[in-house]
Amino acid sequence: MAWWWRWPTQLVMEVLHSSLPNKNAFKALIAAEYSGVKIEVVKGFQFGVSNKEPNFIKMNPIGKIPVLETPDGPVFESNSIARYVSRLMADNPLHGSSLIEYAQIEQWMDFATTEIDPYIGRWLYPRMGFFPYNAQRALSALNAHLATKTFLVGHRVTLADIVMGCNLYYGFIWIMTRNFTSEFPHVERYFWTVVNQPNFRKVIGDVKQADLIPPIPSKKAAVQPKEAKKEASKEEPKPKAVEVEEEEVPKPKPKNPLDLLSPSKMILDEWKRLYSNTKTNFREVAIKGFWDMYDPEGYSLWFCNYKYNDENTVSFVTLNKVSGFLQRMDLARKYAFGKMLVIGSEPPYKVKGLWLFRGKEIPGFVIDECYDMELYQWSKVDITDEAQKERVNAMIEDQEPFEGEALLDAKCFK
Amino acid sequence: MAFVLHTGLPNKNAFKALIAAAYSGVEIEVVKNFQMGVSNKTPEFIKMNPIGKVPVLETPDGPVFESNAIARYVTRVKADNPLYGSSLIEYAQIEQWIDFSTTEIDANLRRWLGPRLGFEPYNAQTEDVIIGSLKRGLDALNIHLASRTYLVGDTVTLADIVMGCNLYWGFTRSMTKSFTSEFPHVERYFWTIVNQPNFLKILGDVKQAESVLPIASKKPTAQPKESSKPKEILKPKEAKKKKLRKKSQSPR
Structure with a gap:
């Protein structure tokens, strides 16, 4: 009897409970390909049925897939399964x-889970601006890391x-278009x-990037997207497909109407540069420069006042709120400049700001897409009124005290 | 071996590494005077973690970010932990x-x-x-x-x-x-x-919240009115934040 005879592979076979295609199951299957581990995927797994059965709940109390049944017991959470599978091979170079x-x-791995995955999953909640901003932030961090690297760690x-x-x-096939x-x-x-590595191709097959962001589906019509079906024409409903479908997804944006306005002699970037580069004599250089540049035909100035200042009882919450607003204004970077002051030495803090917008009105797309706009009261600055003009100056300069009070912080959008 | 943790405190994600270190007999030094919103925006910090989040552990072999990954690393520093x-x-x-x-x-x-x-x-x-x-x-x-x-x-x-x-x-x-x-x-x-x-x-001593944190930014319509008074649990931390011109800070 040969020495290996006692360990026929059948006995140590790992069984994966999952429907396919499913990117979380793919993690284990690809890791298995690299590690020479055999995984059998259960046949006829029906998402929404098989994973509600008592036997399944015993393996994973939250009833989610995938679950790996090992000779020593079940393991759930897809990253943990992939880790376990990799560990089956001693000194696995995957580690x-x-x-x-x-x-x-x-x-x-954790970055992929905490910074990438959640934002792909809930791309653009009903509240505009926020999640795409986070997705972009995570992707640009990843982009910076990969600038000099082929793979995330090491050379393989x-x-x-x-x-x-x-x-x-999932991001690439459903929502992240080439654009x-x-x-x-x-x-x-x-x-x-990565997806063209042989071991990935074996499991995932050909990958095609999304051409269009899928339109917002009606709440009721919860079937799978056609594209995904084409993508990986296997069996079974796709759990994640349904999940993604329930989220709202942005419509493609038309060209910004502000680009169609007649050209202005004021170049916003020049002002932003002057503002950033002026370190001394701020009044004489930056403020004077601002009024020299200012074009009331092509731009307008606005004061804003937070409507619910009595709620600003906690300093860091107030500051986060203002930072969040500025993040969400990212979409107006080309058309706006802003100063936001958090005023007072103790709570409740007052939040007041000054904004310069392209055009004579507050741009419609900002009002529509930036949730915070309606939390402020807006009034157009009358530049023929010297008192208002001086208030503009004080806000640009972070003059302290401002209207008789200390500043907790001043933030700039540029 | 000297490990240095870059983070503001208290921060539950930094706690993971510090508790794992306490169990594993690993010494971790926490940088002094770390200022959220300032220290984690510096070019040196971004070099350690391109997304600029805390905590980051500086090890003799280079930086590690993501709190779970740090805790795992600290745990592995002790053989057969x-x-x-x-x-x-x-x-x-x-x-x-x-x-x-x-x-x-x-x-x-x-x-x-x-x-x-x-x-x-x-x-x-x-x-x-x-x-x-x-x-x-x-x-x-x-x-x-x-x-x-x-x-x-x-x-x-x-x-x-x-x-x-x-x-x-x-x-x-x-x-x-x-x-x-x-x-x-x-x-x-x-x-x-x-x-x-x-x-x-x-x-330290842990005290369960007596009420849910209030909503920071209220839309006029969407939610039920709630008392917006600062909650007791926030007060001790608030007291330390007297300093003016404090940058954004979260207690995470």
Whole structure:
């Protein structure tokens, strides 16, 4: 009897409970390909039925897929399954070759989970601006890291690439069109490198990037998107497809009407540069320069006042609120400049601001898309009134005291 | 070996590393005078973590970010650390509960508290869905803990450190007694964990929230009126923030 005879592979077979295609199941399957581990996927798994059965709930009390049944018991959470599978191979190169590489691999696995995955999953909630901003922030951090690297850690595929690749996969096939991803060229190059590795191709097949962001589906019509069906024409309903479908998704944006206004002699970027570069003699240089440049035909100035100042009882919450507003104004970067003052030495703090907008009115798209706008009272600055003009100056300058009070903080949108 | 943790304190994500270090006999030095919103925006910091979030652990071999990854690294610094269990399957179960704690508990807590800390706009309907998901996670955890003291095996593991810190945030910010009493095994588990000597050293005394944090940014229509007075639990931290011109700070 040969020595290996006692361990026929059948006995140590790992069984994956999941429907397919499912990117979380893919993590385990791709890791298995790299590690020479055999995983059998249960046949006829029906999402919404099989995972509600008592036997399934015993394996995973929250009833989510995938679950891996091992000879020693079940494991759930897709990253944990992928880790377990990789560990079945001693000294698996998927874990890198040193403690610090291992730590970096785990760091990027967690980054893929906390910074990339949630924002792809709930792309653009009914509240505009916020989630895309976060997705962009995470993708640009990833882009910066990948600028000089082929893979996340070291010079070959590690578990981090498997998890990141699978998480990006949903984004690329459903919502992140070429137009969106082209801002992150290193992420693009990375993604296509990873999904074209032979072991990825074996599991995922051909990958096609989304042409269009899917339209907002009506709440009731919850079937799977056609595109996904084309993508991976296997069996079974796609759990994540349904999940993504329930979220609202942005419509493609038309050209900004402000670009159609007649040209102005005021160049916004020149003002922003002057503002940023003036370190001394602020009044004589920056403020004077502002009024020299200001074009009342092409631009308008607005004061804003937070409507619910009595709620500003906690300093850091108030400051976060203002930072959030400025983040959400990102969409108006080309058309606006703003100063926001948080006023008072103790609560409740007052929030007041000054905004310069392209055009004679507050741009419609800002009102429509930036949730915060309606939390403020807006009044147009009358530049023929010297008192109002002086208030503008004081706000640009962060003059302290402002209207007799200390400033907790002053933030600038430029 | 000198490890340096870059973070503001208190911060539950930094606590994960510090508690794991306390269990593992690893020395970690926390940088002095770290200022959220300032120190984590410097070019040196962005070089360590391109997304500029805390905590970051500086090791002799380079930086590591993402709090769970830091805690894992700190744990591995000690060979055969019992925090990682004693077999491959225990290791997998520990990882499984770390990930569960992140995806099912912390992610929902973040989405629930985000609007209340001013990070995200508030929406009453979305909040119901989020609280529903959080309760689904707590319910599953409750079932698992019905017959167990710790998440895996019979001693504290890394899974308990991560779960404990994530729950800590929930228990002190928004999960009041009336909320948690639906999950008696989770309650019992939480108090067992935070009263372990190594947790007490780092967390100090823990007091459950008496009310949910108020909403930071109110839309005129969307939500029920609530008292917007500052909550007791915030006061001690607030007192330290007298300094003027303080930059954005979150207590995470």
